[in-house]
Amino acid sequence: MPLVTTAELVDRAVAGHCAVPSFNIITLEHVEAVIAGAEAARAPVVLQVSENAVKFRYGRLLPLARAAVTAAERAAVPVALHLDHVQSDDLLRQAPAAGFSSVMYDAARLPYAENLAATRAAADWAHSQGLWIEAELGQIGGKAGQLPLDAHAPGARTDPAEARAFVTDSRVDALAVAIGSTHAMTTRTATLDHGLLKRLAATLDVPLVLHGSSGVPDDELVAAVAGGIAKVNVGTALNIAMTSAIREFLAAHPEAVDSRKYLSVGREAMAAAVTAIIRTLTTRPPAPAPHHLGDHG
Numbered sequence: 001m002p003l004v005t006t007a008e009l010v011d012r013a014v015a016g017h018c019a020v021p022s023f024n025i026i027t028l029e030h031v032e033a034v035i036a037g038a039e040a041a042r043a044p045v046v047l048q049v050s051e052n053a054v055k056f057r058y059g060r061l062l063p064l065a066r067a068a069v070t071a072a073e074r075a076a077v078p079v080a081l082h083l084d085h086v087q088s089d090d091l092l093r094q095a096p097a098a099g100f101s102s103v104m105y106d107a108a109r110l111p112y113a114e115n116l117a118a119t120r121a122a123a124d125w126a127h128s129q130g131l132w133i134e135a136e137l138g139q140i141g142g143k144a145g146q147l148p149l150d151a152h153a154p155g156a157r158t159d160p161a162e163a164r165a166f167v168t169d170s171r172v173d174a175l176a177v178a179i180g181s182t183h184a185m186t187t188r189t190a191t192l193d194h195g196l197l198k199r200l201a202a203t204l205d206v207p208l209v210l211h212g213s214s215g216v217p218d219d220e221l222v223a224a225v226a227g228g229i230a231k232v233n234v235g236t237a238l239n240i241a242m243t244s245a246i247r248e249f250l251a252a253h254p255e256a257v258d259s260r261k262y263l264s265v266g267r268e269a270m271a272a273a274v275t276a277i278i279r280t281l282t283t284r285p286p287a288p289a290p291h292h293l294g295d296h297g
Contacts, residue, residue, distance in 0.1 A: 001073070001075060001076070001077075001078065001079075002073060003069060003072050003073060003079060003080065003081060003099065003101070004044070004078040004079065004080050004101075005080055005101035005102065005132065006020075006046055006080040006081075006082050006101050006102035006132050007101065007102065007132040007173065008078075008080070009044050009046060009078065009080050010132075010174065010207050010230055010231055012044070013207075013230045013231065014207055014230045017225075017226075018225060018230075018281065018282060019210075019224075019225045019229050019230050019231055019232045019281050020044060020045070020046055020230065020231050020232070021038070021043065021045055021046070021232055021234065021274075021277060021278050021281055022045070022046035022047075022048050022082060022231055022232060022233045022234065023045065023046070023047065023048060023233075023234050023235065023238060023274060024048045024049070024050055024053065024084060024233070024234070024235030024238070025047050025048065025049060025053070025064070025068060026053045026056060026064075026239075027064075028064075028067050028071075029242070029263055029266060029267040029270070030238060030242075030270065031047060031064075031067055031068050031071050032071060032267055032271075033238070033242075033267045033268075033270035033271040033274060034047055034238075034270070034271075034274050035047075035071055035072065035075045035077075035079060036267075036271040036274075037270070037271040037272065037273070037274025037275040037278065038075070038077050038079070038274060038275075038278060039075065039076045039077050040271065040274075040275045041274070041275045041278040041279055041282075042077065043077060043278045043282065044077055044078035044079070044080075045077065045078075045079055045080075045274075045278070046079070046080045046081070046082050046231070047068050047072065047079060047080070047081050047082065048082045048083075048084040048233065048235075049061070049064055049065060049068070049081070049082075049083055049084060049100075050083075050084040050085045050235075051083075051084070051085050051086050051087055051088060051091055051106075052085070054091060061083075061091065061094050061098050062094075062098055065081065065098040065099055065100070066098070066099070068081055068099070069081060069098075069099040080101055080102070081098075081099050081100045081101060081102075082100060082101070082102045082103070082104065083095045083098075083100045083102070083103040083104070084103075084104045084233070085104055085106045086103050086104060086105050086106060086122075087105075087106050087107070087109075089122070092105065092122060092125070092126070093125070095126075095129075095131060096129045096130070096131060100131070101130075101131065101132060102131055102132040102133065102134065102173075103122075103126055103131055103132075103133055103134070104133075104134040104135070104136070104176065104209075105118075105119055105122040105123070105126070105133055105134070105135055105172075106135075106136055107119050107122075107135070107136075108135075108136040108137060108138070108176075112162070112166075115135075115137070115166075116166060116169055116170055119135045119166075119170040119172060120169065120170045120171065122135075123135075123170055123171045123172050123173075124171070127171070132173045132174070133172050133173050133174075134172060134173065134174040134175070134176060134209055134231075135166075135170060135172040135174075135175060135176065136175070136176040136177075136178075136211070137158050137162065137163050137166050137175060137176075137177065137178070138156060138157055138158035138159075138177060138178025138179075156178055157178050157179060157180075157193060157196055158175075158177040158178045158179065158196070158200060160196075160199045160200050160202075160203040160204075161203070163175060163177070163200060163203065163204055164203050164204060167204055167205075167206050172206065173206060173207075174206050174207040174208070174209055174230070174231065175204060175206055175207075175208060175209065176208075176209040176210070176211045176233075177197070177200055177208050177209070177210070179192050179193045179194075179196050179197050179200070179210070179224075180192040180193050181210060181211060181212035181213060181215060181216055182212045182215055185212060185214055185215025185236060190212070190215040190216045190217070190220065191220065192216065192220050192223070192224055194223055194224070194227055197224060197227040197228060197229070198227055198228070200228070201227060201228030207230035207231060208228050208229050208230060208231075209229065209230070209231040209232075209233065210224055210229045210231070210232050210233065211233045212233070213232045213233055213234045213237075214234055214235060214236035214237035214240070215236070218280045218283075221280055221281060222280065222281075222283050222284075225281055226284075232277075232281055234277055237273055237277065238270045238273055238274070240273075241266075241269040241270050241272070241273040242266035242267070242269055242270050243266070244269065245262075245265045245266045245268070245269035246262045246263075246265060246266045248265075249261070249262045249265045249266075250262060
C-alpha cells in the first residue's frame, strides 16, 4: 500500500489512546523484519533512519531510504518513514525528497536557549516542507558519542513547565520526554517516572514520545502508553535479537560462509521481536481491583 505519514499514525494513536511502534532500521534485513513483524501483528508501523545509521551507510541517506520506501509500498500494513535524531541541517533538508514524512530534530545536547533556537529554525523549515517534526527536551542519554548519563540524576528529567514553554516557542508537533529511559540499553531494567509522565501529559498539548524503549520492561511500557505516550521508539532490541540469533547459528554451524544462511536467521529473530513489542504496546493495563465497603486490609 502507499506510504502513510507519521502524523497520520500518531494522530490515530492519540485518538485510540495507544502508541504507534517506531523501529530504527540499519540494514535491508531490518527493513524487511520490521515490516514482516508488523504484518504478523496486523499493525501500522514507523520505519526510522537515524543520523548514525546514515553515517554507517557512508553518509548516504538515499540507498537505505529508497529500499525502505520500496518495501513499505509493498507492505500489507500502513508504514511511515521517519528521519531520527537529526543534528545535521544538511541531512534534515534531504528528508522530503527521500520519502520521509517526519523528522526528529535533536538539539537536546545544547543549553536550553540554543536548543530552542535551533529547534524553532528546524521546525519552521520542516513545516514549510510539509514535514511533521519531533524534538527532545531533557537528557535521555545513551546516544552514540555521548558520555554516560544517569537517567535518574537531578536535572535529567523533562520539566513540565519548561516543556510547555519549549513546545509553544519551538512549534514542534511532538516531544520526546526524559522520564527514566536510556538509549542503547541491553537490559530491560529501566524504571519510568509515571508521576512525571502524568504531569507532562496534563501540561502539554502535543503527542509524547518515549525514546530508549528497548530497556523498558513490558509492564512499564504498557503503563507508559496508558499514561500518554503516543509513539514508542525501539532500536537496540532488534540488534540484540539479530546478533543473538546469528551468534547461535554460527556457533552451531562453524563451517557456514553463505551470509544468507545467518542473515535470514537474524531477520526472523528481529521480526519476532517486532511482533512481540507491538503486541505489548496494544495490551491494556489491568483494571484496578474493585473496592468493597468494609474491606480494611
